[in-house]
Amino acid sequence: MDRDLRITLRTLHASDINAAAQITGDGRIQVWLGNRTLGVCDAAFFPLDESSRAADWLVERALKYFPRSDFAKVRRLLAACVATAGEKPM
Numbered sequence: 001m002d003r004d005l006r007i008t009l010r011t012l013h014a015s016d017i018n019a020a021a022q023i024t025g026d027g028r029i030q031v032w033l034g035n036r037t038l039g040v041c042d043a044a045f046f047p048l049d050e051s052s053r054a055a056d057w058l059v060e061r062a063l064k065y066f067p068r069s070d071f072a073k074v075r076r077l078l079a080a081c082v083a084t085a086g087e088k089p090m
Contacts (some may be wrong), residue, residue, distance in 0.1 A: 001051035003056050005029075008059060015071035017062055021054060033061055041065045 001023035005021055012033065013020040019033040024045070031054045042061045046054040063072050 001086060003055040003059065005031075005051040005055040005058075008055040012058065012062055015062075015069045017066055017067070017069060017071060019058055019062070021051075023048065031058055032066070033058055035066070038065070 009019050009021060016035065018035055019031070021029055021031045024030050027048050028045045029048055029051060030043065030045050031063055032040050034040040034042075042065065044054070044057055046057070059075070062069070063075060066072055
């Protein structure tokens with residue numbers, strides 16, 4: 001199942017991770033994430049039809065930059081729960 005960019009952004013915001021997405025003038029999606037302390041940590045561009053890939057990138061970077069966040073803790077918990085079922089965590 002493809003990850004939804006809007007839901008990913010809302011989930012990150014709920015964990016006090018600032019993240020945003022915008023469509024650039026040349027038709028790409030720009031995404032970035034950070035927090036109040038660090039500012040912008042990372043940013044990337046994706047083709048417009050690859051919003052789920054942009055969401056995946058945000059998740060990967062959030063786990064890298066904010067491993068102690070509530071987001072990362074919930075992600076690890078979900079991964080542990082579904083590991084026995086052999087499914088990929090959300």
